[in-house]
Amino acid sequence: MCECGRIKGSWTQTKDSLSALKQRRSAYYVNVIETAIRANKQSGASTAGINTTGSALWEEAVHLSDVSRGVYEQVQEKFDIPGISQDTFDFFNVRFNRKRSTLLFPNYSLQQRLVGFHAVTAKSKIISRESPDSEEDQKYTKRIINISSEFHPKGVPSGLFGFHQEDLPPSQIIITSSEMDALAIREVSKLPVLALPNSIAHLPQESDLKKLFCGLTTTSVLGGCQAVLQETKHYEMLLDQYSTWSFGGIKKGLKLSSILQEATPVSHKSIVTFPSLREEVLGELTHAEQVAGVKWKRYPLLTKFMKGHRKGELTIFTGPTGSGKTTFMSEYSLDLCMQGVTTLWGSFEIQNVRLAKIMLTQYSETNLEKNIKKFDQYANEFEELPLFFMAFHGSQTLNRVIEAMRHAVYVHDIEHVILDNLQFMIGLGSRQSFSDRFAMYDNSIAAFRDFATKNNCHVTIVIHPRKERETEELFTSSIFGSAKASQEADNVLILQDRRLIDPIKGKKYIQVAKNRYDGDLGIFQLHFNKDTLMMSPMKPPKQTKQKKAAEFISPDKIEQEGGDKYEIFERLMLESKSEEEIGIGE
Missing domain, CATH: 3.40.1360 (Dna Topoisomerase Vi A Subunit; Chain: A, domain 2)
Structure with a gap:
């Protein structure tokens, strides 16, 4: 290929073109076909780059505007091209070789110079056959047109027609x-x-x-x-x-x-462009409540901050060791499961029997050990929930866990997967280096993020925090591993345990540290009931409208009541954080 002249062709054609150019002493672009034909005429030698058939076709052809009306009508009939005028053929410089019954469609380079042509030949024949639909021996005739074509020069891209x-x-x-x-x-x-x-x-x-x-x-x-x-x-x-x-x-x-x-x-x-998204955007604006997801009934403040539980998201949940992460996550997922969210539990730290016992107790809101006669009643109801468990305990390979999750989504239409917890699932081998552990955690987080997105399934991962001082609160940076977990997550929930600082007045609370959907952050207090194993906030006593409007609760009264008033829990946080840090602002 010659970049300066934009000429393409085989080596033989290149030599022929250079030879013709030398004879003409011209610095202009060399037409592969016409120059070779002229050189052939002058020297009497054969054209190696352009085969003899191609040269003859071009020399013998005439413009369709030069043929008679009768000949043109024959061309229209032969090539089955009614409705195309001679002026249109002439506009494109189409030629016709009457001797060979061939139309020549010229192709041009980017410099609008002729570099080749497409030869289309039509051969027609008339056949007669007996009609299969007629009872009598009737025959019909049919005209068949066979079209053949070839490009010249052969084997070389020949530009554009027109x-x-x-x-x-x-x-x-x-x-x-x-x-x-x-x-x-x-x-x-x-x-x-x-x-x-x-x-x-x-x-x-x-x-x-x-x-x-x-x-x-x-x-x-x-x-x-x-x-x-x-x-x-x-x-x-x-x-x-x-x-x-x-x-x-x-x-x-x-x-x-x-x-x-x-x-x-x-x-x-x-x-994609906005027109393809317009209807979906309108749907989200029109049905904002449905788009926000399933609401928690046991945790109304969690619904207030996060707006709902949505498919396709990744939630990271962390908290101190022994603070009740599994107990909270059990009730958290049970609340959604009772509203029809198909749930898959992967408990790698505690066995499924113990987890099922906790969830059944929370479901019944009863101490079943003291009311064993009610077991069958609540167990029968509990069986109807769309709840499944992974048969794993202890460390498992990432591929095996992902395969089980994928199967569950395909077979059971799982909408929510809980993995408790990441450290127990991966395991900590004695020979693993510090960098290897971080790489394993990052790969796992990336795999679960990808799974949630592709399968439109919400994945919640429980992760232990780093080893930090018990007197310090946890932050998103406290999550074990690199920063990838908090970066990939759509939501980050932290269980803060102030009892480690003040065993008497200290309380547990959930902090919404990240909320990609809505951006609202905040805290709400947990109240653990040992009999029912529930951690959902206690319902405030019913009050009349006049009493609600007139009542003012002083800080002294808060201390007298032990801080059990769920609506005024902001005082507890203000002791350790400013309002701006907490994200209350309401």
């Missing part, structure tokens, strides 16, 4: 995959049209093209065309069904203007 037009390149171009389609479009409109019968590599790359209407026969050709054009980053490709673009479609009377208006943009599968 690129000779002086007003090219315009801001909009129609591209088809055959010359016949280009002729038909030009016949019914004056829009610039090109054909790519041989190669998509000849599309104009340096033009100011803004819109490209493509009517191509196969998705593979379209894909290649799109790949070439995307490099320029300024094309808007529009595509419509090929059947409406084709010569046959226009022959049926289809209007080209309506076809162009209905053309749709061709985009990458990973790229």
Whole structure:
């Protein structure tokens, strides 16, 4: 390939062209076909680059505008191209070889110079057969047209059909995959049209093209065309069904203007535009409550902050050792499960029997050890919940856990997966280095994040915090491992245990440290009931409206009541944090 002249061809054709150029003493672009033909005439030697058949075809052919009306009608009948005028053929410089019954469609380079042609030959024959639908021996005749074609020069991409037009390149171009389609479009409109019968590599790359209407026969050709054009980053490709673009479609009377208006943009599968998102955005605005997810009934303040439990998200939950993470997460997930959220529990730290006992006790809100007669009643009800358990205990490989989760989502339509906890699942081998452990945690978090997104399933992971002072509160940076867990998570919940600082007045509370959906952060107090194993806040006593309006609870009264008033728990946090740090602000 010659970059300066934009010439493409085989080595033999290159030698012929250089030889012809030397004889002509010209510094201009050498036409591969015409120069070789002239050189052949002058020297009497054979044209090696252009085969004899191709040279003869071009020399013997005449413009269709030069043939008589009768000959032109024969061409229309032979090639089955009614409706195409001689002026349209003449516009594209199409030639006709009457001796060989061949149409020659010229192709042009980016410099609008002739570089080759497409030879299309039509041979027709008439056959007679007996009619299968007739009871009598009737015969019918049928005319069959056999079309054959070849490109010259052979084996070389031969440019674009129609690129000779002086007003090219315009801001909009129609591209088809055959010359016949280009002729038909030009016949019914004056829009610039090109054909790519041989190669998509000849599309104009340096033009100011803004819109490209493509009517191509196969998705593979379209894909290649799109790949070439995307490099320029300024094309808007529009595509419509090929059947409406084709010569046959226009022959049926289809209007080209309506076809162009209905053309749709061709985009990458990973790229979308606002029109494709508009209805979904409207749906989220119209049905904000449903989009926010399932509400917690036992934890109303959690619903207030997080707005709901949504599919496809990743939640990280951490808290000090022995603070009640599993107990809280059990009731947290049970609340959702009782509302129809299909749940899968993966308990790697405690066995499923003990976990089921905790959940059943929380479900019944009764000390079943003291009311064993009620076991069957509550157990029968508990069995109806959409709740499943992984048969794992202790360390497991990541692939095995992911495979079980994927199977559960496919078979049971799981919407919520709880993994308790990540350290027990991965295990800590004695030979593992510090960097290896961090890499394993990061890989696990990335895998669960990917699983939640692809399967539209909420994944909650319980992770132990780092080893820190018991007198210090936990933060998102306290989560064990690197920062990847808190970065990948949509939500971060922290169980803070102030009893470690003040065993008498200290309380447990849940801190919403990250909320990607809504951004609201806050805290709410936990109240552990040893009989029912519940940690949900106690319901405040019913009050009249007048009493609610008149009552004022002083800080002294808070201490007298032991801080059990769930609505005024803000005092507890203000002892250790400022209002801005806590994120209450209400």
